[in-house]
Amino acid sequence: MTAIIPEISGNLTLNLQQQLARVVGQWTTQQGIQGSAIDGVELIRCDEPSSCGSSVYEPSLCFVIQGTKTIQLGDREITYQPLSYLASSVHLPVLGRITNASAERPYLAAKLKVDPQEVADLVLELGDKAPPLDPHGICPELECGLCMSSMDERMQSALYRLLSLLDSPGDIPILAPLARREIIYRTLIGEMGSRMRKFAAADSQSHRISTVISALKDHYSEPLRIRELAEAANMSESTLYHSFKQVTRMSPLQFQKKLRLHEARRLMLTEGLEAATASYRVGYESPSHFSREYSRLFGAPPRADVTLLRGERRAPEPV
Numbered sequence: 001m002t003a004i005i006p007e008i009s010g011n012l013t014l015n016l017q018q019q020l021a022r023v024v025g026q027w028t029t030q031q032g033i034q035g036s037a038i039d040g041v042e043l044i045r046c047d048e049p050s051s052c053g054s055s056v057y058e059p060s061l062c063f064v065i066q067g068t069k070t071i072q073l074g075d076r077e078i079t080y081q082p083l084s085y086l087a088s089s090v091h092l093p094v095l096g097r098i099t100n101a102s103a104e105r106p107y108l109a110a111k112l113k114v115d116p117q118e119v120a121d122l123v124l125e126l127g128d129k130a131p132p133l134d135p136h137g138i139c140p141e142l143e144c145g146l147c148m149s150s151m152d153e154r155m156q157s158a159l160y161r162l163l164s165l166l167d168s169p170g171d172i173p174i175l176a177p178l179a180r181r182e183i184i185y186r187t188l189i190g191e192m193g194s195r196m197r198k199f200a201a202a203d204s205q206s207h208r209i210s211t212v213i214s215a216l217k218d219h220y221s222e223p224l225r226i227r228e229l230a231e232a233a234n235m236s237e238s239t240l241y242h243s244f245k246q247v248t249r250m251s252p253l254q255f256q257k258k259l260r261l262h263e264a265r266r267l268m269l270t271e272g273l274e275a276a277t278a279s280y281r282v283g284y285e286s287p288s289h290f291s292r293e294y295s296r297l298f299g300a301p302p303r304a305d306v307t308l309l310r311g312e313r314r315a316p317e318p319v
Contacts, residue, residue, distance in 0.1 A: 016156040040113040050098040057088040067107030071096035074249025089199040093258035120200040147192040220259040221283035275302035
């Protein structure tokens, strides 16, 4: 299934987009993902379309300001365009590529890491003021861990207030928490807020699956024990499997495999481990099996892939 978010028109929106593009363009001096002076905020720039790459989304809000990109979560493909944003409620391995970018008009985006507890606290404050679920909204997959929406003018203004603090760093400690809180608030009262609230509600199926995902993330190197996960989440094994696939668009085994491969890649890239050592560290018993699955996910054998990453520093991983 492919979903496409349309660009918003209007003079005010255009002006806000220009201002957002100016800020992100000013503070991204090179291609790729870059940290910022604002805690939890990363900026992304790419001057050309990218090939398909694999990454793990964490709980976050990702705002596309300029350019377009496509991501694939299991069997679901999402294309989103300028002035749209994506909410990831849990950790999710995805494939993605930037489809529209150039040196003159680079792909520009901003990512705001979100603490699930922060969302839960705000949901409690909202109470019954939050709008009900819209079954005809942009994201028809009600349980999916990814949902998307267009940025209306209020969301664009809130994002600009946050990012423009980079121009006045002395204001960041006081004003950044207020701006990020407004962004999360506007997400929760917007068209995809109902889906995010499902992951914050402790008695919901989505929340139970989010705890399973957290357990898999923390214990990815251990053998997969569906029965233990189901008991911890107070679910039957069949319900866990079905609900897990609704949220992540993949099976628990596929999910664990991707987490293992991403961690092995990180170990080789940042700690200099050999492929065999990294494979054992993340739970593989056979280096040859690890190499085959690594090549299938990242498009090259471990050594060749890591050599390329160290040599080029190209690329933004698709965010």
